[in-house]
Amino acid sequence: MKQIPGDSETLKGPAAGWPFLSPSYLPVPPPRQSANSELDEIRSVLRESDKVVERLQKRKEDIAKEVTQRAKDLHDKEFQLPYQKPMACLAEKNACLKCYREHSKDPLKCANVVNNFADCARRVR
Structure with a gap:
């Protein structure tokens, strides 16, 4: 084990060559107002996007119902038995x-x- 000059602790392992520094705590700066406003704008855009997705989903369901109904009407019209005269006598x-x-x-x-x-x-x- 190596002894680092100026340090009273003995270091072990692969980082033995690096000096041991005590952790220093820096004060966390208060969040910037611009960051909060940017987040609010992003959230607002996200909410609007969610609303658009919901409207598109509803529209998709409505169109699917309409297409299904039209297909059924067309099928009924195409495959309808022709008028049959009642059997005489x-x-x-x-x-x-x-x-x-x-x-x-x-x-x-x-x-x-x-x-x-x-x-x-x-x-x-």
């Missing part, structure tokens, strides 16, 4: 089917109902 057809079910053993009893259905079909053509 539906009542006569149903009467024939009912008669055949009731008289499955003797279908000739349905001749009158079948003729009504055939007449209706000829009129529609």
Whole structure:
């Protein structure tokens, strides 16, 4: 170990060549007013930026809802079934089917109902 002249302590380790100085405490200067005003300005800009981000986020959500609704409307319009005319002679057809079910053993009893259905079909053509 080395002894440094003028120092009563013996130093150990790799910094043995450096003189040991007692810590000196300097008074901390009070914060400058300009630094506080700059911080206030930065905080103000940050708050404004946050407000802008919130508005943009809200706008994004509104646009997404609008686009979704328009896409749904367009899909509904594009894939809508065309108007279908009601089937002609539906009542006569149903009467024939009912008669055949009731008289499955003797279908000739349905001749009158079948003729009504055939007449209706000829009129529609």
